[in-house]
Amino acid sequence: MNLRNPKSKLLLGPGPSNADPRVLRALSEPTIGHLDPDFVKIMDETTDLLRYVFQTANQLTIPISGTGSAGMETAIVNSIEPGDKAIICVAGVFGERMVDVAERSGAVVVRVDGPWGSIVDPEDVRKAIKENPDAKIIGIVHAETSTGVLQPLEDIASMAHENGMRIVVDAVTSLGGVKVPVDELELDFVYSGTQKCLSCPPGLAPVTVGPRALDFIKNRETKCQSWYLDLAMISRYWGSERFYHHTAPVNMIYALNEALRIIKEEGLESRWARHQLNQQALMTGLEAMGMKLVVEPDYRLPSLTTVYLPDDADDALVRSRLLKEYDIEIGAALGEFKGRVWRIGLMGTNSTKGNVVTFLAALEDVLTSVGAKINPGVGLQAASAVYR
Amino acid sequence: MNLRNPKSKLLLGPGPSNADPRVLRALSEPTIGHLDPDFVKIMDETTDLLRYVFQTANQLTIPISGTGSAGMETAIVNSIEPGDKAIICVAGVFGERMVDVAERSGAVVVRVDGPWGSIVDPEDVRKAIKENPDAKIIGIVHAETSTGVLQPLEDIASMAHENGMRIVVDAVTSLGGVKVPVDELELDFVYSGTQKCLSCPPGLAPVTVGPRALDFIKNRETKCQSWYLDLAMISRYWGSERFYHHTAPVNMIYALNEALRIIKEEGLESRWARHQLNQQALMTGLEAMGMKLVVEPDYRLPSLTTVYLPDDADDALVRSRLLKEYDIEIGAALGEFKGRVWRIGLMGTNSTKGNVVTFLAALEDVLTSVGAKINPGVGLQAASAVYR
Numbered sequence: 001m002n003l004r005n006p007k008s009k010l011l012l013g014p015g016p017s018n019a020d021p022r023v024l025r026a027l028s029e030p031t032i033g034h035l036d037p038d039f040v041k042i043m044d045e046t047t048d049l050l051r052y053v054f055q056t057a058n059q060l061t062i063p064i065s066g067t068g069s070a071g072m073e074t075a076i077v078n079s080i081e082p083g084d085k086a087i088i089c090v091a092g093v094f095g096e097r098m099v100d101v102a103e104r105s106g107a108v109v110v111r112v113d114g115p116w117g118s119i120v121d122p123e124d125v126r127k128a129i130k131e132n133p134d135a136k137i138i139g140i141v142h143a144e145t146s147t148g149v150l151q152p153l154e155d156i157a158s159m160a161h162e163n164g165m166r167i168v169v170d171a172v173t174s175l176g177g178v179k180v181p182v183d184e185l186e187l188d189f190v191y192s193g194t195q196k197c198l199s200c201p202p203g204l205a206p207v208t209v210g211p212r213a214l215d216f217i218k219n220r221e222t223k224c225q226s227w228y229l230d231l232a233m234i235s236r237y238w239g240s241e242r243f244y245h246h247t248a249p250v251n252m253i254y255a256l257n258e259a260l261r262i263i264k265e266e267g268l269e270s271r272w273a274r275h276q277l278n279q280q281a282l283m284t285g286l287e288a289m290g291m292k293l294v295v296e297p298d299y300r301l302p303s304l305t306t307v308y309l310p311d312d313a314d315d316a317l318v319r320s321r322l323l324k325e326y327d328i329e330i331g332a333a334l335g336e337f338k339g340r341v342w343r344i345g346l347m348g349t350n351s352t353k354g355n356v357v358t359f360l361a362a363l364e365d366v367l368t369s370v371g372a373k374i375n376p377g378v379g380l381q382a383a384s385a386v387y388r
Numbered sequence: 389m390n391l392r393n394p395k396s397k398l399l400l401g402p403g404p405s406n407a408d409p410r411v412l413r414a415l416s417e418p419t420i421g422h423l424d425p426d427f428v429k430i431m432d433e434t435t436d437l438l439r440y441v442f443q444t445a446n447q448l449t450i451p452i453s454g455t456g457s458a459g460m461e462t463a464i465v466n467s468i469e470p471g472d473k474a475i476i477c478v479a480g481v482f483g484e485r486m487v488d489v490a491e492r493s494g495a496v497v498v499r500v501d502g503p504w505g506s507i508v509d510p511e512d513v514r515k516a517i518k519e520n521p522d523a524k525i526i527g528i529v530h531a532e533t534s535t536g537v538l539q540p541l542e543d544i545a546s547m548a549h550e551n552g553m554r555i556v557v558d559a560v561t562s563l564g565g566v567k568v569p570v571d572e573l574e575l576d577f578v579y580s581g582t583q584k585c586l587s588c589p590p591g592l593a594p595v596t597v598g599p600r601a602l603d604f605i606k607n608r609e610t611k612c613q614s615w616y617l618d619l620a621m622i623s624r625y626w627g628s629e630r631f632y633h634h635t636a637p638v639n640m641i642y643a644l645n646e647a648l649r650i651i652k653e654e655g656l657e658s659r660w661a662r663h664q665l666n667q668q669a670l671m672t673g674l675e676a677m678g679m680k681l682v683v684e685p686d687y688r689l690p691s692l693t694t695v696y697l698p699d700d701a702d703d704a705l706v707r708s709r710l711l712k713e714y715d716i717e718i719g720a721a722l723g724e725f726k727g728r729v730w731r732i733g734l735m736g737t738n739s740t741k742g743n744v745v746t747f748l749a750a751l752e753d754v755l756t757s758v759g760a761k762i763n764p765g766v767g768l769q770a771a772s773a774v775y776r
Binding site for chain 2: 104
């Protein structure tokens with residue numbers, strides 16, 4: 001019966017990443033009531049810290065009681081009424097997921113597709129807007145976890161607003177590791193997850209709601225189709241009224257609170273620079289070993305690197321040996337990239353020089369021993385040089 | 389900045405209840421990947437243990453990644469298609485909530501109302517079935533947390549099945565403290581929450597799906613309106629396929645796993661008997677003090693006792709003094725009972741003789757000092773006698 005004794009592993013996949021030890025300790029603090037005055041103070045501090053991490057003054061900035069995908073569903077069901085038209089940008093699994101969620105929510109979806117491993121072209125979005133001036137929202141993934149692409153948002157946000165549309169942004173794999181310019185670009189609805197660059201276990205979905213999106217929520221004609229994710233009700237619990245909606249996941253909120261404190265202590269800009277530097281070292285090492293990166297330099301997501309498998313490397317075998325021999329997890333690819341690409345995350349706490357070096361050493365050992373075609377003995381040197 | 393330092397409090401409200409210390413320790417075990425072979429073993433053990441606690445052989449018995457209310461929404465959106473008729477029994481806040489959830493899911497709702505503080509009369513349900521033979525489901529709350537009523541399910545389950553309807557049961561405040569006869573009555577869809585009688589922090593919603601409900605899920609004509617709660621997809625992750633749906637809340641599942649182990653160690657029948665005995669002592673003490681219970685003897689919910697305030701007791705003042713002076717939380721009432729009734733939970737780990745005696749002593753002190761009309765000096769004696 002003693003199955004549950006998880007070893008500490010190094011989680012370098014697409015998430016979850018390792019939680020900071022301080023965050024794990026916070027998780028196990030004693031549960032108190034979801035309406036206890038002491039808990040209310042923690043809620044208030046947590047929303048303040050979330051506003052810092054989202055770089056926003058949006059009052060409605062809270063964690064939703066579900067994982068990142070619940071954040072996506074919250075964003076969609078609180079942004080459209082049945083029959084509303086939604087332009088959704090798709091260049092990977094999470095764009096596809098947004099289409100599915102929007103269709104289930106009664107949206108008329110107009111897709112704008114981009115190639116896997118690259119961005120959605122803003123010119124294609126412009127065309128879709130022109131052809132669908134009645135669309136209410138534009139949905140887009142900022143950090144596409146299935147491809148390792150960071151989608152620029154400036155042009156698309158401007159176009160949305162110039163045409164009276166709201167922009168809904170998936171920042172699950174960017175928030176806390178990469179700049180998410182919520183107020184700067186007036187992003188209307190942004191959601192994330194705790195288990196990526198925030199270095200907190202999975203279970204909560206931070207969201208922030210801008211003035212246009214809040215206005216929609218307050219004035220919609222039909223009820224939100226989800227009771228559990230209805231922000232018109234949830235906001236009354238997180239606001240000064242403290243009106244009971246559902247029992248908040250108290251201990252997960254302790255953990256998020258601690259994770260956000262750690263981010264504030266480091267400072268967002270240092271954190272972003274750290275993610276960039278360590279990814280640079282990782283990429284340099286992989287390329288020196290002869291491996292090819294998937295994404296072109298302008299659109300690389302600092303928190304998640306995608307790389308093609310070298311010749312003669314078996315996907316599942318290499319990942320399983322990394323896990324068994326080194327306790328290191330990296331991610332398989334999904335969809336079009338399945339079996340051909342690995343996803344290597346350096347997220348939050350995990351984005352360190354030590355982890356880059358450890359990983360490159362372990363990967364070289366495993367690849368060599370399975371007979372894959374790489375340049376031996378040069379990856380570590382190349383990566384280390386990035387830090388000098 | 390040091391707001392988050394929650395004292396250990398005795399949570400004797402309607403939930404959350406205190407988590408067992410073993411459960412809190414499990415929460416802080418290192419996060420591992422949601423597809424890691426070691427995590428898959430924990431998932432399998434957890435579903436086995438959930439089947440034990442639900443007393444069912446239902447294969448699809450899993451924790452949903454949200455709180456108890458997400459369990460309710462999961463049950464509804466996976467039990468109806470838009471336009472389906474649903475008979476919903478209402479005798480408190482959670483019956484009302486089920487109506488709201490069902491309407492948002494496109495159901496045509498037929499209400500069967502019962503008085504607050506009592507059950508829904510099976511004869512009224514019989515009448516509703518006769519008048520609505522085309523209804524697809526009957527929704528009912530087994531343990532109504534707003535009133536402290538335990539609703540008998542035998543007759544209503546039989547009627548549902550005789551008329552080709554499925555029964556959806558809310559067992560949020562009964563599972564793990566009171567018998568929930570899933571297979572015995574062939575209950576089709578039952579959901580619960582972790583933060584009541586399972587003595588685990590809030591954040592997961594265990595559900596079990598019987599053969600009729602599973603058949604509906606597999607053969608429905610429209611997609612489930614919720615992507616996040618779509619059991620057709622989620623079941624592929626929890627089944628042998630391990631198909632990625634969303635990132636499981638790994639640490640919360642450790643906690644649930646430990647909470648369920650503790651229940652199995654004690655044994656369900658001992659646990660139910662313990663809940664009954666301690667409630668008996670609590671009620672005896674309250675009545676000896678001169679207070680009046682809300683629910684008639686046949687329908688009292690062992691895990692949650694409702695009692696009218698004594699004369700000259702101010703609701704908020706008494707609860708706040710219990711919290712400040714004794715670190716004891718009890719629950720305010722909702723809806724029709726607001727300001728007139730307290731809700732006292734003895735759930736899971738918290739259902740002990742020590743807590744009954746501690747609480748009665750604290751209550752007597754606070755009530756006496758605010759000048760409420762009670763019989764002094766007799767409550768503890770009366771309660772203690774129950775154990776002899």
